[in-house]
Amino acid sequence: MSLAFILLITAFPLLSRAFASKSFPNGGSRPAIVPSTIPLLSHTWTFVLGGSKMAAAFLQTSMTDGAIRFKGIGFDMTVLSGPKLIRKALISPQDLHMNIISANAMGNLFGAPKALCDAIITDNSGNAAKPIPGTQVPLGRRFARNQGIFFKEAFAKRSLDEIIPRFTRNLYDQCELLHVGTDWVEMDNLFDFVHCLVFPSAVKSFFGDTMLQVNPNLLPDFRAFEDQLPFLAMGLPVWMKPQAQRARTKCLDAMKRWRQEATKTEEPLVSSDQLWDSAWGLGAIRRFRYLFKDTDGIFGEDAWAATDLAYVWAFTSNVIPASFWYLFETVSRDSLLQSAKEQVSTSKTSAGILQAGELAKNPLLQSIYAETLRLHTASLLTRTSKRDHKIDSWIIPKDQYVMVATQVEHRSPYWNTVDPETGSRHSPYSFYPERFLTKDEDGNVEFSMEGKQGRWLPYGMGEHMCPGRHFAKYEMLLVFAVIVDVFDIELMTPTGWKPEDDMSRYGLGATRPKQEVKFRIRQRASSL
Numbered sequence: 001m002s003l004a005f006i007l008l009i010t011a012f013p014l015l016s017r018a019f020a021s022k023s024f025p026n027g028g029s030r031p032a033i034v035p036s037t038i039p040l041l042s043h044t045w046t047f048v049l050g051g052s053k054m055a056a057a058f059l060q061t062s063m064t065d066g067a068i069r070f071k072g073i074g075f076d077m078t079v080l081s082g083p084k085l086i087r088k089a090l091i092s093p094q095d096l097h098m099n100i101i102s103a104n105a106m107g108n109l110f111g112a113p114k115a116l117c118d119a120i121i122t123d124n125s126g127n128a129a130k131p132i133p134g135t136q137v138p139l140g141r142r143f144a145r146n147q148g149i150f151f152k153e154a155f156a157k158r159s160l161d162e163i164i165p166r167f168t169r170n171l172y173d174q175c176e177l178l179h180v181g182t183d184w185v186e187m188d189n190l191f192d193f194v195h196c197l198v199f200p201s202a203v204k205s206f207f208g209d210t211m212l213q214v215n216p217n218l219l220p221d222f223r224a225f226e227d228q229l230p231f232l233a234m235g236l237p238v239w240m241k242p243q244a245q246r247a248r249t250k251c252l253d254a255m256k257r258w259r260q261e262a263t264k265t266e267e268p269l270v271s272s273d274q275l276w277d278s279a280w281g282l283g284a285i286r287r288f289r290y291l292f293k294d295t296d297g298i299f300g301e302d303a304w305a306a307t308d309l310a311y312v313w314a315f316t317s318n319v320i321p322a323s324f325w326y327l328f329e330t331v332s333r334d335s336l337l338q339s340a341k342e343q344v345s346t347s348k349t350s351a352g353i354l355q356a357g358e359l360a361k362n363p364l365l366q367s368i369y370a371e372t373l374r375l376h377t378a379s380l381l382t383r384t385s386k387r388d389h390k391i392d393s394w395i396i397p398k399d400q401y402v403m404v405a406t407q408v409e410h411r412s413p414y415w416n417t418v419d420p421e422t423g424s425r426h427s428p429y430s431f432y433p434e435r436f437l438t439k440d441e442d443g444n445v446e447f448s449m450e451g452k453q454g455r456w457l458p459y460g461m462g463e464h465m466c467p468g469r470h471f472a473k474y475e476m477l478l479v480f481a482v483i484v485d486v487f488d489i490e491l492m493t494p495t496g497w498k499p500e501d502d503m504s505r506y507g508l509g510a511t512r513p514k515q516e517v518k519f520r521i522r523q524r525a526s527s528l
Contacts, residue, residue: 028390028393028394028395029393029394029395030069030394030395030397031066031067031068031069031078031394032068032069033068033069033070033071034057034061034068034069034070041072041073042070042071042072042073043057043070043071043072044072044073046070046072047070047072047075048234050230050234050504050506050507051230051503051504051505051506052503052506054503054506054507055378055407055503055506057070058079058405058407058408059407059408059411062079062081062405062408063081064081064082064412064413065081065082065084065085066080066081066082066085067079067080067081067085067391067394075401076400076401077400077401077402077403078394078396078400078401078402078403079403079404079405079408080391080402080403080404081404081405081408081409081412082409082412082454083409083453083454083455084392084454085391085392085394086404086409086454086457086461087453087454087461088391088392089383089391089402089404090381090383090404090460090461090462090464091461091462091463094386095385095386095387095389095396096383096384096385096386096402097383097384097386098144098382098383098384098464099120099121099122099123099124099144099384100121100384101382101383101384102120102143102144103117103118103120103121104117104235105233105310106120106306106307106310107235108232108233108234108235109229109232109233109310109313110248110252110306110307110309110310110313111248111249111252111302111305111306111309112302112303112306112307113298113300113302113303113306115298115303116298116299116303116306119141119143119295119298120143120144122137123137123141123142123143123144124137125137125142125144125145126144126145127144127145127148127463128145129145131145138294138295139294140291140292140293140294140295140296141295141296141298146288146291146292148467149291150284150288150291151467151468152467153284153287154206154282154284154285154467154468155467155468155470155471158275159275159282159283159284160470160471160474162275162276162282163205163206163282163471164356164471164474164478165356166204166205167201167202167205167474167475167478168354168356168478168482170200170201170202170204170205171197171198171201171478171479171482172482172486173201174196174197174200174201175197175482175483175486175487178197180487180521180522180523181522181523182522182523182525183522184520184521184522185520185521185522186492186518186519186520187518187519187520187521188516188518189516189517189518190324190327190328190491190513190516190517190518190519191321191324191512191513191516191517193519193521194320194323194324194327194479195219195223195320195324196219197479197483198316198319198320198323198475198479199219199222199316199320200212200219202315202316202319202475203218203312203315203316204281205281206281206282206285206311206315207258207280207281207282207285207312208276208277208278208279208280208281208282209278210258210261210262210265210278210279210280210281211258211281211312214254214257214258214261215254215257215258217250218251218254221247221250221251221254222251222312222316224243224247224250225247225248225250225251226313226317227247228241228243228244228247228248229505229508230504230505230508231244232244232248233507233508248309251309251312252302252305252306252309253305255304255305255306255308255309255312256301256304256305258308259301259304259305259308261279262279262280262286263279264279265278265279266279266280266286267279274286285311289304314468315468317508317509318377318472318508318509318510319472319475319476319510320510321376321510321511321512321513322372322373322376322377322472322476322510323475323476323479323480324512324513325372325375325376325510325511325513326368326369326372326476326479326480327479327480327483327489328491328498328499328513328517329368329371329372329431329433329498330368330433330480331489331490331491331519332491332493332498333433336368336433337484339364340364340365340368340480340484341484343362343364343365344359344365344480344481344484344485346358346362347359347362347365347481354478354481354482354485356474356477356478359474359477359478359481360473360474360477362447363437363445363446363447364433364434364437364445365477365480365481366436366447367433367434367435367436367437367447368433369473369476369477370435370436370447370449370456371431371432371433371435371436372431372476373456373458373510374410374415374435374456374458375410375429375430375431376501376510376511377406377407377410377458377509377510377511378405378406378407378501378503378505378506378507378508378509378511379405379406379407379457379458379460379507379508379509380403380404380405380406380506380507381403381404381405381406381457381460381461382401382402382403382404383401383402383403384399384400384401384402385397385398385399385400385402386398404457406457406458407506409454409455409456409457410428410455410456410457410458411428411429412428412455413428414428414455415427415428415435415455416428417432417435419432419434420439436448436449436452438450458509458510459472485524486523486524487521487522487523487524488521488522488523488524489519489520489521490519490520490521491517491518491519492518492519492520493517493518493519499513499514499515499516499517500513500514500515501513501514502514
């Protein structure tokens with residue numbers, strides 16, 4: 001989502017890592033600019049090309065525990081690295097904000113009307129219950145605050161207790177709809193398999209059955225929309241790529257049909273905090289509309305469609321590739337797959353029912369989850385400075401973009417790990433499923449995130465940390481657990497081969513596989 005504000009930049013050779021910074025009277029200095037071979041254009045082409053070119057630029061030039069700058073036509077951004085600087089930049093909201101980033105994402109990606117995007121930019125009241133002193137934003141226009149209220153309710157424990165069992169049942173139902181028998185069936189694309197399993201399960205878990213009933217083609221339409229996100233993110237005129245506009249319009253029309261149907265058929269409220277509604281799905285979704293009832297007409301049909309599309313994207317787009325990688329990385333290692341299956345089995349009741357809470361507490365399954373996100377996410381955590389301020393010795397001028405590249409942090413030397421049992425070394429670029437495991441004094445294996453704050457960042461950090469992170473964890477664990485509970489699955493790829501991470505969506509979160517993964521599958525003779 002952080003790509004939405006820039007026209008992005010260069011395949012360039014790194015000239016030097018040693019260069020001077022301009023000094024300021026207060027003793028601070030601007031971060032030094034990464035050299036480029038074309039002074040006027042500077043890094044513009046790297047960011048225009050985006051994807052793997054931009055990923056390489058960040059990986060090659062980022063300074064451990066330091067700051068650098070990229071400049072080009074229309075942009076000047078500071079890239080921070082290291083947990084100390086990252087914590088200072090992302091945890092405290094008083095100097096940095098996301099208004100411009102959020103507004104551009106809503107407009108460029110999801111087609112929100114200009115009036116809504118402008119209102120998001122001008123909402124300077126903050127996220128807290130009490131607006132920032134001196135601001136005069138009406139309650140209905142406090143977009144960041146109202147969105148925070150929605151997410152807090154949508155992912156509260158009582159809501160998760162409603163969503164998680166529904167998601168689990170939906171996964172089993174989708175597995176049954178595949179009509180896979182006890183004989184092996186060959187399939188060409190493991191990512192497509194996971195997408196067809198997870199997308200409808202997640203959508204129905206949040207929006208109920210109505211969303212897919214009135215939009216039976218939403219799955220392929222949404223896939224087509226997702227494929228156009230890299231173009232849409234750049235904010236270029238849509239006439240340059242009409243298929244991108246068409247794909248988004250189909251999804252926006254689907255959101256309008258759902259909201260019209262939900263409004264028409266909504267059931268009477270049992271209570272003001274009703275958890276589930278047959279027409280709207282999660283109760284928080286039905287109540288969300290009332291937070292914006294006094295917006296001077298900003299929230300019309302088009303604004304609601306863009307908002308609903310953004311939430312469908314948020315609830316599905318990243319967890320699907322993350323679930324693919326969890327499955328692939330585990331299934332591609334026979335011993336790991338066997339161990340993981342055994343852990344899934346211990347997470348079931350005596351009646352054979354999967355317990356999501358037990359899955360989420362299992363050390364090995366958690367470590368695979370954390371390692372999957374470390375290796376296969378590439379987010380750009382972006383903020384804009386509200387005023388001139390300092391982060392350590394670095395001066396950040398007003399309206400400067402400040403960015404953290406999670407892929408850079410997840411590949412820092414910190415992640416060089418030595419297996420305590422074998423002494424083998426595991427680089428930051430390799431998948432090591434035990435990387436997050438430790439042993440206590442009694443020799444018991446535990447999952448641990450100790451020392452990794454500000455280093456493991458798939459969900460961001462601070463007040464803008466992904467509000468759905470806890471459910472995303474359950475989703476990934478449940479997708480794997482249900483698949484191996486229902487099916488036997490084997491990869492039909494060369495031993496040791498793995499697809500590349502597709503960097504075309506660099507900056508938007510979890511990466512897709514670049515190549516197709518052929519596999520075969522059959523129904524298990526008995527459950528685990």
